Amino acid sequence: MSEKQMLEQIITKTIDTVGASREEIFKIGEHSRNEYQELEKELVEVRLKVGELIDRADRTDVHAKLARSRLVEVSKNFNKFTNEEVRTAYEQANEYQVQLAILRQEEKQLRDRRDTIERRLLTLKDTIERSETLSTQMSVVYNFLAGDLRQFGEIVEDAKEKQEFGLKIIEAQEDERKRLSREIHDGPAQMMANILLRSEIVERIYNEKGIEEALREIRDLRIMVKASLAEVRRIIYDLRPMALDDLGLVPTLSKYLKTFAEHTKIKVRFRNIGKEQRLSQQLEVALFRLVQESVQNASKHANPTEIEVKIEISEKRAVIFIKDDGSGFDLNEKKEGSFGIIGMKERVNMLKGEIKISSKLNVGTTIFISVPLITE
Incomplete structure (x- = not known):
């Protein structure tokens, strides 16, 4: 085997290894990004549930205080009440106390879950950013190894300029892909997620606050949809104006x-x-x-x-x-x-x-x- 063939074989194996590693890094990033989105949704739900539990616990606490006051009154004037009234006062006070303890425990569990999700989101965000950086670097290496820079020989006079020019083209392509991905994620994708969340809240607002508040929420949704559509059109136009x-x-x-x-x-x-x-x-x-x-x-x-x-x-x-x-x-x-x-x-x-x-x-x-x- 000639030196040239050996070199080509080494380069081919290196390209295969780099390509496989790049795919694995991409999969890790995609998996982390999907998990991040799922946890974001769960975090919204947990926060809503925590708010609901706090409201229920506050209402139950008021009932528990009234029941205890009633029990104290019955205990002080025991002879004035029947056995049934004494038993009822005791059972109500005990029942509200048990309900309040259960609600407080559920609230604590949800708060712990919320804190765990928030910590996990921070870790995932760091993983996503690292995987994007590594993926870009691996893509630069892969494309540089697999590409043929000889086509720029007439333009770039020496080997150093040739290398710089080829790498800059590859980096620009990768930066553009990353920019577009982030632009879609931070723009239309984020808006759509908010629209989905807001649409789920409309029914709750209708039940709790009436049709006027629900209609106001729907009007806000319409504005968000229009903004999202305009953002999508802008991104498409920047890629290639259909006109x-x-x-x-x-x-x-x-x-x-x-x-x-x-x-x-x-x-x-x-x-x-x-x-x-x-x-x-x-x-x-x-x-x-x-x-x-x-x-x-x-x-x-x-x-x-x-x-x-x-x-x-x-x-x-x-x-x-x-x-x-x-x-x-x-x-x-x-x-x-x-x-x-x-x-x-x-x-x-x-x-x-x-x-x-x-x-x-x-x-x-x-x-x-x-x-x-x-x-x-």
Whole structure:
């Protein structure tokens, strides 16, 4: 067996081992996450039961005090009451005392269960966070071992840059998956859980407080459902605007930039200079992502007050011009955020186009993108 074959065999076994370990870590995380959600539901129920028991115990305590007072009165004036009245007073006092003891014991057991659940939730949360971190690290290792970084050889000149670029792409993919997972869990999933809980409470409110309170709770539920639906639509739109397939690039950009301006409070001026026409699906998605990446980078890093976006589609080329009046940056300075620019350049290169970026500190940044319209 040659050295090359031995090396390939070692790498293959390593990839299999890393892949299996990654799957096991993922299963541990999923199991912990499912248990966490189940315990969250149980904690809500236990807290409700504790509140109900406290109310019942308080009412029983009042009855027990009255029964004891009655028993004291009967004991002091024994000759004034019949044997039946004395027996009844004693039995009632004893019965309420027993009921109160039972309720206090149930309350203590529920409080202990509540404390146990809360401690378990803290442990599970730590386990979930650790498994996510380990899973991301293992995925980076797995993809780096299994991937072929030679495709970046023409772009990245030396081995160190090649390694950094490949790892950054993999890390960005994993971070995006994690962000999306957390966004769904903390947004729509959490809202749906609250809606489910609130819907179970409606009937109780109706029985205890009447139709008006129940209707008010239902109206609050409707608001939560609308908010959840809007959040789901926002997440889907960020992944891939459906309007891109239906309306095309220019209308979708117009809609996106309008929404972007409303959310960021940045003034955005959008102009379509050329004719409005449909392009290939791949090209429309790529151009949309380039504009999206540009305006998001400006918003995140440059703190601009105004962004200008112009697009011109001719018979042979699509040209995009993005300009902001933000803080700008030094093009020769290599910093953490520069990976976004590298990704944009790579995307333009894949389209056989050109991209020019000019920036001045405290003046702003201008991005010029030109891509040929290649027809099959």
